[in-house]
Amino acid sequence: MAHPGHAAYERLRAAHLAAVRGALDDHVARLDWSAERIESHRTERLRALLGWARERSPFHAARMGGLDPATATVADLAALPPMLKGEAQQEWDAIVTVPGVDRAAAERVLATQEWFGYTPDALQVFSSGGSSGVRGVYVWGWEQFVTLACLAWRWQRRADPAGPERLAVLSAGGPPHASTPLFDVPASASASTVVIPAAAPFDEVLAAARVARPAALVGYASVIGRLARATLAGDLDIRPARVSTNSEPLTEEDREAIENAWGAPVHNLWGSTEIGVQAVGCGIGEGLHVCADEVILERVDAVGRPVGPDEPAVRTLATGLAGYAFPFLRYDLGDDVTPLPGPCPCGSAMPRIAAVAGRRDDDFRYGALVVPASAFRLVLGVDPRISEYQVHQTRAGAEVLVVGSPDPAAVRAALITELARFGFPGAVVDVRLVDRIPRNAASGKLARFLPL
Numbered sequence: 001m002a003h004p005g006h007a008a009y010e011r012l013r014a015a016h017l018a019a020v021r022g023a024l025d026d027h028v029a030r031l032d033w034s035a036e037r038i039e040s041h042r043t044e045r046l047r048a049l050l051g052w053a054r055e056r057s058p059f060h061a062a063r064m065g066g067l068d069p070a071t072a073t074v075a076d077l078a079a080l081p082p083m084l085k086g087e088a089q090q091e092w093d094a095i096v097t098v099p100g101v102d103r104a105a106a107e108r109v110l111a112t113q114e115w116f117g118y119t120p121d122a123l124q125v126f127s128s129g130g131s132s133g134v135r136g137v138y139v140w141g142w143e144q145f146v147t148l149a150c151l152a153w154r155w156q157r158r159a160d161p162a163g164p165e166r167l168a169v170l171s172a173g174g175p176p177h178a179s180t181p182l183f184d185v186p187a188s189a190s191a192s193t194v195v196i197p198a199a200a201p202f203d204e205v206l207a208a209a210r211v212a213r214p215a216a217l218v219g220y221a222s223v224i225g226r227l228a229r230a231t232l233a234g235d236l237d238i239r240p241a242r243v244s245t246n247s248e249p250l251t252e253e254d255r256e257a258i259e260n261a262w263g264a265p266v267h268n269l270w271g272s273t274e275i276g277v278q279a280v281g282c283g284i285g286e287g288l289h290v291c292a293d294e295v296i297l298e299r300v301d302a303v304g305r306p307v308g309p310d311e312p313a314v315r316t317l318a319t320g321l322a323g324y325a326f327p328f329l330r331y332d333l334g335d336d337v338t339p340l341p342g343p344c345p346c347g348s349a350m351p352r353i354a355a356v357a358g359r360r361d362d363d364f365r366y367g368a369l370v371v372p373a374s375a376f377r378l379v380l381g382v383d384p385r386i387s388e389y390q391v392h393q394t395r396a397g398a399e400v401l402v403v404g405s406p407d408p409a410a411v412r413a414a415l416i417t418e419l420a421r422f423g424f425p426g427a428v429v430d431v432r433l434v435d436r437i438p439r440n441a442a443s444g445k446l447a448r449f450l451p452l
């Protein structure tokens with residue numbers, strides 16, 4: 001911990017956190033803007049980003065054609081082709097807009113860093129494996145991080161302006177994943193945080209949570225869900241007044257466990273290393289509020305044309321208005337979103353979407369038949385004796401690992417019945433009790449569904 005690079009990082013990091021706290025009031029106020037004000041703000045932000053990208057990013061300039069950034073509107077974005085994950089990583093050097101920074105330089109930072117750090121241009125370099133299997137390398141600029149941290153924290157601050165005195169952060173815990181810098185944000189200079197690596201054995205996570213006695217929790221949905229179940233089982237005596245979940249889909253069973261254990265408001269966040277933060281729950285109404293002032297979401301058909309809110313979409317494209325170092329314009333996140341109609345009881349005009357259930361990659365394909373991950377969740381998620389699970393697709397069905405004390409034969413029978421309901425009669429299912437399920441070593445995330 002006494003590494004000199006670490007101390008240098010902490011000094012700049014302290015300045016960065018002060019910048020975040022300084023910008024938060026503005027971001028909290030935006031949550032009560034009218035729909036018209038949100039729209040005019042984001043139109044100007046879009047014009048700024050398009051103008052910048054056209055000038056500084058050869059990749060985007062070549063795709064922009066006749067689009068005039070000075071007069072562009074959100075509707076005009078449809079003139080740009082969608083940007084795919086493989087493309088973004090292959091064309092890295094033509095997309096990045098920071099002079100002297102290229103993929104090789106970013107990879108050197110990742111290969112040599114001993115802790116998080118800033119480049120001489122105040123960039124932070126992150127990496128993640130991602131469920132699509134394409135390794136991604138990302139750079140966030142100084143102002144971009146300030147904005148993204150505000151997006152991640154403004155709903156909680158709107159509800160509780162003083163913020164928690166003690167925050168426990170259940171995240172990757174170290175580089176190269178962006179989750180720790182983004183969520184390890186103390187509410188004030190005097191507030192404290194404790195980072196608990198999510199990939200650690202659960203006994204260690206439990207022990208650390210016990211010692212921390214946090215006033216609020218933030219982190220991976222599956223880990224917080226498991227802590228809630230440990231509380232319900234009498235193994236953990238903490239009373240967080242507010243819970244923020246991220247990085248993994250928040251399942252209904254985890255949400256219920258949190259509600260039953262602590263009765264705390266839940267702010268569920270949908271984000272990505274590419275865009276940062278796309279939508280966050282207000283803790284009052286259903287679903288998540290899109291960060292419409294900083295992110296443009298387009299639900300589109302197979303050829304990238306926007307569809308209406310009631311029409312089915314093939315994909316959702318995101319444009320991150322704070323991302324100047326490496327612009328993502330009409331980026332395919334691989335998630336499906338469903339707009340929620342009507343005003344939210346919290347009073348904010350930020351539009352809402354239903355909770356994002358998971359990536360399409362979570363679906364299992366057996367020939368022409370597609371079995372959604374929810375078929376397994378409906379069984380594995382509702383059994384209170386199952387604290388964690390992982391489903392491996394096999395040719396004839398699935399092999400399921402479970403932690404806890406369920407009856408494996410009963411779980412197996414219920415899964416076979418459920419799969420038959422989804423059009424897969426006679427599936428071969430194997431259920432095994434295990435002590436622990438390994439998490440991704442770098443990100444600490446739990447892969448619940450592993451397709452063939």
Ligand SMILES: [Zn+2]
Nearest residue numbers: 282285344346
């Ligand atoms: Zn709301």
